[in-house]
Amino acid sequence: MTDAQDTASDTALRTTGGAPSDDDVPAHGLPIPLLEPREGIPPVVETEDALAEVIAAFAAGRGPVAVDAERASGYRYGQRAYLVQLRREGAGTALIDPVGCPDLSGLGEALAGTEWILHAATQDLPCLRDIGMVPTRLFDTELAGRLAGFPRVGLGAMVESVLGYALEKGHSAVDWSTRPLPEPWLRYAALDVELLVDLRDELEKELDRQGKLEWALQEFDAIASAPPAPPRKDPWRRTSGMHKVRRRRQMAVVRELWTARDRVAQRRDVSPGKVLSDAAIVEAALALPPNANALSALPGFGQRMGRRQLEQWQAAVDRAKALPDAELPQPGQPVAGPPPPRAWADKDPAAAARLAAARTAVSALAEELNLPQENLITPDTVRRVCWEPPAATPDAVAAALTGYGARPWQVELVTPLLAAALAAQA
Numbered sequence: 001m002t003d004a005q006d007t008a009s010d011t012a013l014r015t016t017g018g019a020p021s022d023d024d025v026p027a028h029g030l031p032i033p034l035l036e037p038r039e040g041i042p043p044v045v046e047t048e049d050a051l052a053e054v055i056a057a058f059a060a061g062r063g064p065v066a067v068d069a070e071r072a073s074g075y076r077y078g079q080r081a082y083l084v085q086l087r088r089e090g091a092g093t094a095l096i097d098p099v100g101c102p103d104l105s106g107l108g109e110a111l112a113g114t115e116w117i118l119h120a121a122t123q124d125l126p127c128l129r130d131i132g133m134v135p136t137r138l139f140d141t142e143l144a145g146r147l148a149g150f151p152r153v154g155l156g157a158m159v160e161s162v163l164g165y166a167l168e169k170g171h172s173a174v175d176w177s178t179r180p181l182p183e184p185w186l187r188y189a190a191l192d193v194e195l196l197v198d199l200r201d202e203l204e205k206e207l208d209r210q211g212k213l214e215w216a217l218q219e220f221d222a223i224a225s226a227p228p229a230p231p232r233k234d235p236w237r238r239t240s241g242m243h244k245v246r247r248r249r250q251m252a253v254v255r256e257l258w259t260a261r262d263r264v265a266q267r268r269d270v271s272p273g274k275v276l277s278d279a280a281i282v283e284a285a286l287a288l289p290p291n292a293n294a295l296s297a298l299p300g301f302g303q304r305m306g307r308r309q310l311e312q313w314q315a316a317v318d319r320a321k322a323l324p325d326a327e328l329p330q331p332g333q334p335v336a337g338p339p340p341p342r343a344w345a346d347k348d349p350a351a352a353a354r355l356a357a358a359r360t361a362v363s364a365l366a367e368e369l370n371l372p373q374e375n376l377i378t379p380d381t382v383r384r385v386c387w388e389p390p391a392a393t394p395d396a397v398a399a400a401l402t403g404y405g406a407r408p409w410q411v412e413l414v415t416p417l418l419a420a421a422l423a424a425q426a
Contacts (some may be wrong), residue, residue: 031166037190046100059110061091066117066196069124070176081127082176087193105132117196119155144203149370215409240278248328252320253285260316338387354386357421392422
C-alpha cells in the first residue's frame with residue numbers, strides 16, 4: 001500500500017449535501033454510490049440571459065471553481081466542447097451549452113484570479129480556450145494523484161479511493177453533440193464536478209504530508225502558463241498502420257487520402273474515422289489500385305460505399321500516383337531532437353551509455369519518491385541531455401534542464417543524477 005493509499009484509507013469520508021452521512025458508510029468500506037447532485041440537476045444554460053445569471057452567481061461565489069467539459073470525440077470533427085460544467089460554493093452547479101452560448105469569455109473574466117479545479121487539465125484546456133475560458137491558476141486533481149503516488153488516477157478511481165464515493169461513469173464516451181441532452185447524461189455531467197473541490201482539498205493535504213505540495217504547485221503553474229500547442233506538422237503521418245507503408249509513392253497516397261478525408265469530415269462535421277478508416281487508407285496505399293473498381297475490392301471500400309464516394313477516393317489515389325518524384329514525401333519526419341534510443345548504440349555508443357546510466361538513476365529516484373518516472377522528468381528531456389551533453393557539472397546540467405522546460409523542483413532533484421551519469425561516461 002502506498003503512502004497515499006494508506007492516508008486515504010484513514011481519512012474520514014467527506015459528505016455532500018445530498019450524499020450519505022459518515023454514519024452511513026458500510027463497515028466493510030465499500031464505496032457509496034453517488035446517484036444525484038445535491039441540488040438536483042440544474043437546467044442547461046442555452047441563452048445569453050441565462051448565461052448572464054450564471055456569470056453573476058459565479059462571480060459572487062466563494063473559493064475555487066470546479067470545471068469540466070464534455071466533447072464529442074469519435075463523433076464530431078475536432079475537439080470542441082459541447083457541455084461545460086462548473087461548481088462553486090455559493091453558486092452551486094451550472095451546466096452550460098456552448099452551442100447556444102459559444103462565447104464564454106465573460107464567464108472566464110468573472111473567474112479571473114480564481115483557482116480552477118480540473119481533472120486531467122491538459123485534455124480540457126484547449127476546448128475551453130476556444131470558447132474564451134482560460135484560467136490563470138489551476139489545480140489538476142489527476143496530476144496531483146500521480147505526484148502523490150496513487151496507482152489509479154481516473155476521476156472515478158480517485159473519488160472512490162480518497163472520498164469513498166462511487167461515480168457512475170457510463171456516459172463518458174457518448175455523443176455529447178446530441179440535442180437535447182438526455183437527463184441521465186446531464187446527471188452524470190453534474191456529478192463530475194460535484195466532489196472536485198472535496199477531492200482537491202484532500203489531495204492538497206496528502207501532497208503536503210508527503211512534502212510534494214510545492215512540486216505540484218509548480219506543475220500547475222506550468223500548465224496554466226503554457227501557450228497553445230502549435231499545429232502538428234504532417235498530421236497524416238500519424239495514420240494508424242503507417243508503419244506498413246514503406247515506399248514514397250505509397251506515402252503520397254496516404255497523404256492525399258488523409259487530406260481528402262479531412263476536408264470531407266470538416267465539411268460534414270463528423271469524426272474523420274466515420275468518413276474513411278485509417279485501415280482503408282493504408283490498404284489503398286499498399287495496393288495502389290488502378291481504378292475505382294479495383295479500389296472497391298479493398299477492405300474498407302466495400303459495397304455500402306457509393307460510386308461517387310469511390311471515385312472521390314480514387315481521384316486522391318490518382319493524384320498521388322501522378323506526382324513527380326521530387327514532390328513525394330520523404331520517409332520519416334524531420335527529427336528536431338535526438339534519434340530514437342534504439343539507434344544510439346550504433347550512432348553514438350558513448351551517448352547510449354550515458355542514457356542507460358541516466359535512466360537507471362532516474363528510475364530509482366522515481367521509485368523512491370513514489371511517483372511516475374515521467375513526472376519526475378520527461379524521458380525526452382533525459383534523452384536530449386544525454387545526446388548533446390552539457391559539461392558534466394551541476395550548474396551546466398541545471399541550465400540545460402531549465403532550458404528544456406524542467407521545473408525548479410525537477411532541476412533540483414534530477415541535476416545530481418544526470419551530472420553523475422555524464423561524468424561517469426566522460
